Amino acid sequence: MATYFIRRLLLVIPTFIGITMAVFLITHFVPGGPVERQLMRMRAAAAGGEAAAMSGGGGRPTVSLPEDAVEEIRRYYGFDKPVHVRYGEWLWNVLHLDLGNSYIYQDPVWDIIKSRFPVSIFLGLTGFLLSYLICVPLGVLKAIRHGSRFDFISSGLVFLGYSVPGWALGTALLVLLGGGSFWSVFPLGGFRPDNWEYLGFFDKVTAQIEHMFLPVICYMVGSFATLTILMKNSLMENLGQDYVRTAFAKGLDERRVIFVHALRNSLIPLATGLGHVFSLILAGSFLIERVFNIDGMGYLGYQSIIQRDYPVALGILVISSLLMLLGNILSDVIYALVDPRIRFK
Amino acid sequence: MTQADPEQSISKVAADTAVVAHEWQQVPGVPTQPASESILRKRFRKFRRIRRGYWSFLLILGLYLASFLCPYLMNGTAWLVRYEGQFYLPTFTYYQASTFGQELFGEPDYRALKEQFEKENAGNWVLMPLYPYGPNEALLDLPGSPPHAPSWEHPLGTDDRGRDILVRLAYGFNISLTFALLVLLIADGTGVMIGAALGFFGGKLDLLGQRFIEIWSSLPFLYTIIIISSVVVPVYIPGRMQVLQPSFWLLIVILAAFEWMAITYYIRGEFYREKSRDYVAAAIVTGVSQPAIMFRHILPNSMTPLISFAPFTIVANIGALVALDFLGFGLPAPTPSWGELIGQGMENLTKWWLVFFPLGALFSTLLLVVFIGEAVREAFDPKEYSRLR
Numbered sequence: 001m002a003t004y005f006i007r008r009l010l011l012v013i014p015t016f017i018g019i020t021m022a023v024f025l026i027t028h029f030v031p032g033g034p035v036e037r038q039l040m041r042m043r044a045a046a047a048g049g050e051a052a053a054m055s056g057g058g059g060r061p062t063v064s065l066p067e068d069a070v071e072e073i074r075r076y077y078g079f080d081k082p083v084h085v086r087y088g089e090w091l092w093n094v095l096h097l098d099l100g101n102s103y104i105y106q107d108p109v110w111d112i113i114k115s116r117f118p119v120s121i122f123l124g125l126t127g128f129l130l131s132y133l134i135c136v137p138l139g140v141l142k143a144i145r146h147g148s149r150f151d152f153i154s155s156g157l158v159f160l161g162y163s164v165p166g167w168a169l170g171t172a173l174l175v176l177l178g179g180g181s182f183w184s185v186f187p188l189g190g191f192r193p194d195n196w197e198y199l200g201f202f203d204k205v206t207a208q209i210e211h212m213f214l215p216v217i218c219y220m221v222g223s224f225a226t227l228t229i230l231m232k233n234s235l236m237e238n239l240g241q242d243y244v245r246t247a248f249a250k251g252l253d254e255r256r257v258i259f260v261h262a263l264r265n266s267l268i269p270l271a272t273g274l275g276h277v278f279s280l281i282l283a284g285s286f287l288i289e290r291v292f293n294i295d296g297m298g299y300l301g302y303q304s305i306i307q308r309d310y311p312v313a314l315g316i317l318v319i320s321s322l323l324m325l326l327g328n329i330l331s332d333v334i335y336a337l338v339d340p341r342i343r344f345k
Numbered sequence: 346m347t348q349a350d351p352e353q354s355i356s357k358v359a360a361d362t363a364v365v366a367h368e369w370q371q372v373p374g375v376p377t378q379p380a381s382e383s384i385l386r387k388r389f390r391k392f393r394r395i396r397r398g399y400w401s402f403l404l405i406l407g408l409y410l411a412s413f414l415c416p417y418l419m420n421g422t423a424w425l426v427r428y429e430g431q432f433y434l435p436t437f438t439y440y441q442a443s444t445f446g447q448e449l450f451g452e453p454d455y456r457a458l459k460e461q462f463e464k465e466n467a468g469n470w471v472l473m474p475l476y477p478y479g480p481n482e483a484l485l486d487l488p489g490s491p492p493h494a495p496s497w498e499h500p501l502g503t504d505d506r507g508r509d510i511l512v513r514l515a516y517g518f519n520i521s522l523t524f525a526l527l528v529l530l531i532a533d534g535t536g537v538m539i540g541a542a543l544g545f546f547g548g549k550l551d552l553l554g555q556r557f558i559e560i561w562s563s564l565p566f567l568y569t570i571i572i573i574s575s576v577v578v579p580v581y582i583p584g585r586m587q588v589l590q591p592s593f594w595l596l597i598v599i600l601a602a603f604e605w606m607a608i609t610y611y612i613r614g615e616f617y618r619e620k621s622r623d624y625v626a627a628a629i630v631t632g633v634s635q636p637a638i639m640f641r642h643i644l645p646n647s648m649t650p651l652i653s654f655a656p657f658t659i660v661a662n663i664g665a666l667v668a669l670d671f672l673g674f675g676l677p678a679p680t681p682s683w684g685e686l687i688g689q690g691m692e693n694l695t696k697w698w699l700v701f702f703p704l705g706a707l708f709s710t711l712l713l714v715v716f717i718g719e720a721v722r723e724a725f726d727p728k729e730y731s732r733l734r
Contacts, residue, residue, distance in 0.1 A: 023564070159719075167671075287671075301568060305572055320565060
């Protein structure tokens with residue numbers, strides 16, 4: 001089995017190169033990149049200066065910049081080299097843990113990304129833990145009381161949860177509870193209040209909860225339906241198995257059969273999902289972060305694309321795709337660990 | 346069973362051919378029925394018995410068909426104008442405002458014309474559609490500034506450019522659903538082709554294809570779509586005009602390009618399994634051509650994942666379109682869109698109707714489609730749970 005996982009790990013390399021190469025190619029050929037942006041800025045500056053000097057003298061439609069200035073800007077951003085050389089250099093730097101500098105902020109990309117980690121981890125971890133804490137018991141209860149009124153009503157909730165995207169629910173909650181035209185229960189957004197440093201411990205806790213409440217609900221809506229149903233179906237399936245029949249037949253208590261025998265086995269599919277916990281926690285959702293104006297990883301990635309800040313966008317891609325690829329493998333490792341019947345070859 | 350077990354639908358369901366085989370098994374000694382019903386018809390009958398799903402299906406189908414009549418039911422252009430003894434059909438022909446003696450440039454203002462004719466009472470009349478406002482019509486003559494609150498005349502209010510929200514929601518429903526269906530069609534078409542080839546031919550092609558799919562599906566979906574669509578958002582650079590404009594079709598192709606992998610996996614698996622069955626061997630022996638074996642013999646037996654996933658894919662497509670529109674990377678500007686309205690609402694948080702009504706439309710549409718999907722899955726891929734006690 002070790003050889004299987006070593007092979008899987010080795011396969012991460014070509015996949016990683018494939019992913020980054022695809023995105024790198026796109027960013028290279030996108031119009032409106034950093035070079036054009038800089039040129040436009042300079043042209044505007046030049047045109048503005050001249051217009052001021054001529055003051056209403058007709059004004060020329062375009063201002064051409066000297067060829068060597070253009071060339072220098074291209075060199076500054078590395079766009080003077082062919083794309084494969086640029087990609088090679090970028091990859092080489094990434095291997096040396098250097099993600100380059102942001103076009104916009106001029107800071108190292110890694111520092112920018114690192115500064116967003118606490119926000120994303122805090123939010124992601126809370127949402128993750130809460131959704132497991134709610135969905136697993138709910139799924140178990142639904143399975144035990146399959147067909148009952150409780151099952152029916154909670155299924156309605158599950159349907160609702162599946163039909164509304166988390167970020168869209170967020171917009172409704174903001175309008176309803178964020179102090180628009182209805183109630184002003186929760187703050188409009190942001191991760192923490194502006195006066196965070198001056199707050200006492202107790203105030204910090206309440207302020208944090210107030211700011212996190214709505215976003216965390218939106219995070220959870222996404223996994224609520226799938227996780228609950230996965231739990232329910234998995235337990236239902238196990239309850240129909242022969243070993244459960246045997247346990248009942250030898251006279252075991254129903255509680256013991258369900259919670260000791262069946263539940264343990266039906267947690268297996270959920271355990272495999274744990275492999276992706278890191279990418280879930282770190283990557284976050286840029287839609288939810290955008291709705292609530294939270295400066296997490298997701299929002300950073302979104303902004304970097306809009307502003308054509310490609311080193312940052314690529315840096316986030318590197319981190320998120322590595323987490324996902326490794327998460328896939330981790331899922332399988334967990335799967336093999338918790339289920340001794342599973343043997344990978 | 347009247348109330349189908351609702352929730353299994355959501356978990357991904359593996360196609361279960363064992364069940365298919367079961368339905369065909371006949372007990373020896375029992376006389377067979379005269380004509381066997383086709384399995385598809387059997388499943389459709391079962392689908393119809395699951396009432397919630399079936400009614401949702403009829404409702405959505407009806408609404409969707411009706412929404413094609415939007416240009417005739419909800420529009421600022423009159424159906425029929427009677428002017429100076431002559432009939433005009435403005436829905437089908439374009440008339441200058443001067444045709445009806447109105448002092449305007451371009452299209453006549455039919456609502457004003459109607460009022461004017463009624464006041465004159467000179468035998469001229471205008472027959473307006475049921476709801477006389479167009480989707481891209483800025484109603485700037487209303488009192489107050491643009492996002493107008495709901496009123497009797499505009500039950501859902503207007504958006505920040507003074508366009509009637511009810512009309513835009515109705516047109517948006519048609520566009521969203523058409524969009525989702527087209528993406529589904531293209532993605533499934535591609536997915537079936539590639540999946541069939543991988544599963545049927547196997548070998549090196551299969552290996553290469555799987556690697557490619559792994560890379561392609563590892564690209565972060567919405568993130569990459571935003572990079573691509575942000576390329577296509579018109580950027581005005583002097584001396585270099587935009588080649589590609591963001592358009593309906595471009596967005597469909599981009600979305601489909603990221604979606605075909607999901608079905609490819611299943612079709613590949615189905616073909617892989619079906620390939621070794623006797624009927625395929627029989628077809629090969631009788632000299633049926635390869636494409637015919639693939640698409641006439643194997644494909645109809647591999648339709649289960651295709652059909653049972655379709656409603657959930659539609660849900661995902663509508664969700665993706667609304668999200669993209671919300672972010673401003675979706676359909677080009679004047680297109681009526683739910684996501685764009687929600688985006689407006691985020692900028693005017695006190696104007697609740699900008700958020701609640703499009704969300705309500707999105708939500709109820711998705712809910713209906715989920716009901717359909719749950720019933721389809723129940724009919725095509727039944728999973729019986731037996732439990733002691």
